[in-house]
Amino acid sequence: MKILLAGDSTVANCPTHEYPMSGWGAQLGPHVYTFGAVYNFAKGGASTESFREEGLWGRLLAEAGDGGLVLIQFGHNDQKKQHLAARTGYAANLRTMAGEVQNLGALPVLCTPVERRHFLDGPSSDAAVLEQSLEDYPEVVREIGLELGLPVLDLNAWTRGLYLQLGREESEPLFCHFEPGSHAYWPDGLADNTHFSRQGAALVAGHVAAQLQELDLVPDGLVRTTAGRG
Numbered sequence: 750m751k752i753l754l755a756g757d758s759t760v761a762n763c764p765t766h767e768y769p770m771s772g773w774g775a776q777l778g779p780h781v782y783t784f785g786a787v788y789n790f791a792k793g794g795a796s797t798e799s800f801r802e803e804g805l806w807g808r809l810l811a812e813a814g815d816g817g818l819v820l821i822q823f824g825h826n827d828q829k830k831q832h833l834a835a836r837t838g839y840a841a842n843l844r845t846m847a848g849e850v851q852n853l854g855a856l857p858v859l860c861t862p863v864e865r866r867h868f869l870d871g872p873s874s875d876a877a878v879l880e881q882s883l884e885d886y887p888e889v890v891r892e893i894g895l896e897l898g899l900p901v902l903d904l905n906a907w908t909r910g911l912y913l914q915l916g917r918e919e920s921e922p923l924f925c926h927f928e929p930g931s932h933a934y935w936p937d938g939l940a941d942n943t944h945f946s947r948q949g950a951a952l953v954a955g956h957v958a959a960q961l962q963e964l965d966l967v968p969d970g971l972v973r974t975t976a977g978r979g
Contacts, residue, residue, distance in 0.1 A: 750967065751817040752777070752785040753809050753855075755800060755846070757825050758793035758944060759863050766934050769946045770925045773863070773953035774820075780958035784968050788812050796826040796833055797842035806846070815854035818966060820957070821846055822904065824862030824886035825943070835889040843893055858966065859894050861887035861905035863953060866924055866942035868917045877913050902960050904953065911952065923949030 754760055754774040761772040774789040781787065790809045792800070800806050800823070813819055821843065827833040833842070843859065850857040867880035887905035894901035912920045925946055929938040945953065958972045 750785045751788060751812065751814070751855075752781060752961075753788045753813055753817060753819045754791050754822075755806065755809055755819065756791035756822040756860075757795045758791070759825060760789070760791035760822050761793055761795075762789050762791075763793070763944075767925075769948075770941075770944050771947045771950035773945065773950045773957060776947065776951040776954035777957060779951075780955055780972055781961075781967065785818075791822075794826055795823070796830060797823045797839055797846070798830070798833055799826070801842075810849060810853060813850060813853050813855040817855040818858055818961070819850045819855050820858045820860055820902070822860035822862055824883050824890075825865075828884060828886060835884065835886045839886065840889050840893060843890070844897070847893070847897055847899060856900070856966070858900045858902060858961075859890050860902045860957075861890045863904045863945075864908045864912065866912050866920055868912075877916055879909055879913055900964050900966060902957060904957070907956055908953065922946060923952065 756772070756774065759772050760774040762775040763770045763772060772791055774787065774791050778787045788809070790805045792805060795805065809819065824839070827839045832838045847857040847859070862883050864879065865882040867882050869878040869880050883905060891901055891903065923945060925939055925941040925944050927935055927939045930936060932939065961967045962969060962972045
């Protein structure tokens with residue numbers, strides 16, 4: 750089985766000089782390699798529009814075929830473009846992508862975009878509040894899944910729950926935070942609450958694999974849900 754990924758930097762294989770930054774797609778292989786080969790076409794900065802314009806979507810479709818799964822997760826960069834608003838350009842592009850995948854005999858699997866780790870001050874000192882940074886993009890993905898009868902992996906809801914469960918401090922290692930002088934590529938330090946560390950990406954990848962099994966999209970019992978947490 751082929752598992753093909755379309756998405757942005759939160760899914761992509763990050764450049765080696767950015768280690769340990771990682772998209773979840775880069776960590777999916779250890780969970781599914783016994784039955785599925787992962788083809789990760791995701792790219793940093795990609796939107797539903799640029800992914801097609803840069804030829805990445807065409808390359809993905811050329812690899813897809815009968816029985817394959819195409820996981821699609823966008824939103825972070827679409828929301829930066831007015832014409833790619835959730836209920837207009839973004840929704841139209843997702844519908845087109847899904848149709849093109851189906852025409853090849855593969856199955857599109859829509860993924861709501863993973864949440865950013867933006868904690869806000871709560872109503873009390875011990876109340877954690879997480880910003881809904883992706884506005885209505887996740888809800889539109891859910892609606893399109895229902896409309897088209899397609900499986901949806903609700904990564905937005907799951908990551909929100911994960912960050913809130915861990916709390917502000919314990920969720921920080923899931924992302925790329927470096928003190929000044931501790932990383933050669935970011936010598937001045939980095940506090941990034943969008944891009945995962947390998948630890949965070951591996952947790953999301955494990956959830957993706959488990960959800961594919963729960964939805965009966967992959968062979969039962971073959972997902973290695975404890976693989977790769979590092």
